[in-house]
Amino acid sequence: AQTVTQSQPEMSVQEAETVTLSCTYDTSESDYYLFWYKQPPSRQMILVIRQEAYKQQNATENRFSVNFQKAAKSFSLKISDSQLGDAAMYFCAYTLQNSGNTPLVFGKGTRLSVIA
Amino acid sequence: GAVVSQHPSRVICKSGTSVKIECRSLDFQATTMFWYRQFPKQSLMLMATSNEGSKATYEQGVEKDKFLINHASLTLSTLTVTSAHPEDSSFYICSARDFGGAGEQFFGPGTRLTVL
Numbered sequence: 165a166q167t168v169t170q171s172q173p174e175m176s177v178q179e180a181e182t183v184t185l186s187c188t189y190d191t192s193e194s195d196y197y198l199f200w201y202k203q204p205p206s207r208q209m210i211l212v213i214r215q216e217a218y219k220q221q222n223a224t225e226n227r228f229s230v231n232f233q234k235a236a237k238s239f240s241l242k243i244s245d246s247q248l249g250d251a252a253m254y255f256c257a258y259t260l261q262n263s264g265n266t267p268l269v270f271g272k273g274t275r276l277s278v279i280a
Numbered sequence: 281g282a283v284v285s286q287h288p289s290r291v292i293c294k295s296g297t298s299v300k301i302e303c304r305s306l307d308f309q310a311t312t313m314f315w316y317r318q319f320p321k322q323s324l325m326l327m328a329t330s331n332e333g334s335k336a337t338y339e340q341g342v343e344k345d346k347f348l349i350n351h352a353s354l355t356l357s358t359l360t361v362t363s364a365h366p367e368d369s370s371f372y373i374c375s376a377r378d379f380g381g382a383g384e385q386f387f388g389p390g391t392r393l394t395v396l
Contacts (some may be wrong), residue, residue: 180305
């Protein structure tokens with residue numbers, strides 16, 4: 165079974181600084197997707213960034229980027245120029261590619277605090 | 281991105297009553313929707329996979345007779361909590377995967393259920 169591990173229950177970062185959230189996963193599949201979702205206090209799940217496993221290039225979305233190491237099964241999220249609005253729970257997630265009925269497998273989450 | 285609505289956003293009911301939660305994909309068709317439960321400060325726990333026109337697939341430990349799922353159309357899935365008890369109080373979130381998309385799931389805003 166696939167598993168996702170986030171080893172940092174809580175992290176904090178100074179405003180305007182950079183922080184990296186860790187995620188590792190375990191799978192025997194070769195084709196899959198990885199995601200980072202953000203859950204602010206409103207509890208609405210928001211997609212931050214997506215990575216297709218077949219792509220070697222790391223995904224980037226403005227201030228958010230990932231370090232995807234397929235062989236190491238590692239998928240970390242880097243947030244640059246942190247803003248107060250980045251404070252939230254961040255969940256790393258995995259799902260199989262090309263399988264519409266496969267659910268997301270979530271890590272336990274990392275609570276990020278941003279210090280002004 | 282695709283939009284998923286969920287209704288109601290908040291419900292309070294008496295013990296022993298039943299509560300129905302609706303999940304709708306507003307601008308895409310979803311043959312599969314997912315229902316999650318989230319306890320405070322914890323990750324999302326998959327309850328069941330809802331398949332249009334067929335029976336839902338429940339995760340181990342989830343009582344299918346208590347949490348009734350109906351996926352009557354390509355845009356609507358409902359979760360009914362039958363004979364609710366205080367221990368059923370939780371935050372329930374639905375999601376849908378746009379099969380034509382890139383694997384991400386789109387989440388509803390969630391429903392906070394409080395059973396008195």
